Amino acid sequence: MSNNNQIDSSHEQEGGVPFFPDHFLKEAAVMALLLATVAFLASLMPMPVGEPADALKTPLGIKPEWYFMTVYQILKYVPRNIGVTFTFLIFPPFMMLFPFFYKSVICKWKYGRLTLHTVGALGVITAIFFTMLAYLGFE
């Protein structure tokens, strides 16, 4: 475990593979795969246009996009103002700022990082869980 407190200019060190052509070719292969995937999806499963918007006709089962599903589902179980406060006012600044407290707070304790990463993993599992609940139609 080398010293991470300095800028590690890995690209100036010995070892590793040259960006061009070695790494670049791998990258190009992945990019080709992505292009093929989206072209495949767009050709075989084109986006439907749906019904035109109608302010007077509430459709059954309004579903947000999948990436909002977790929040949408959790808000069914917790009081809305608490859930919304957490999602929009507490979570974002925490996410943005926790690395600034890495040395001064998190690593003060031997298991600090392990704890942080466990919390992160539990967060991911929770998100997947509530998304699944939403798609299974739990109210």
Place this chain on the structure above:
Amino acid sequence: MAGAEGNGIMKRMWTGVGDFFDERFDMRRVIKEFAEHNVPDHVNWLYCFGGITFLCFLIQLVTGILLAFYYQPTMDQAYSSILHIMDDMPFGVFIRSLHAWTANIMILMVILHMLRVFFHAAYRPPRELNWLTGVLLFFITVTFGFSGYLLPMNQLSYWATKVGSEISASMPFIGPSIQAFLLGGAKIADATLTRFYAIHVVILPVTITILLGLHFLMVRKQGIADPL
């Protein structure tokens, strides 16, 4: 098929063009430095998600500009302009579907990239600022999705935006102002559509371009983090 002499001419021409830019901008040194930097050995396939996210963004840029040629952001015209794109334009269905699919894949990829960075603890000093830039990029990517969802003005668009704006309204203190800002009035109308469009095609693209520039500069300057 050019003969040996033809190749020679091509080669000299390219060298000439190269010299021209080299004399003026010192191009070869810059390109050489970029092409020759080493990628550390511990880099594996988990490190590809950032680059894939970027390619998704480029696809969105191209397909989005094409859609913008025909899309019309008014309550009257939005839905029918989408129909027009899909029914009458060459490759209309394909381009709109590419934009919609790539939007979803981009969000998936940015999430995977973020998880990769998080579980490698690549956010730790000295990369705090790049993590911060990344979190902003994440929120921008999701906001792209939210603002784009309204634009076709179908039932899903309308009702998802209505629910979304109601959820944001229940934020303490600032909620009602946020809802008013989003809708541009009491309900979803032309004002809503034009501002979602402005957000989707001007504000977010400009912001994401600046942040991506910073993100990549920082990655290059600081190198890829050491493994845990």
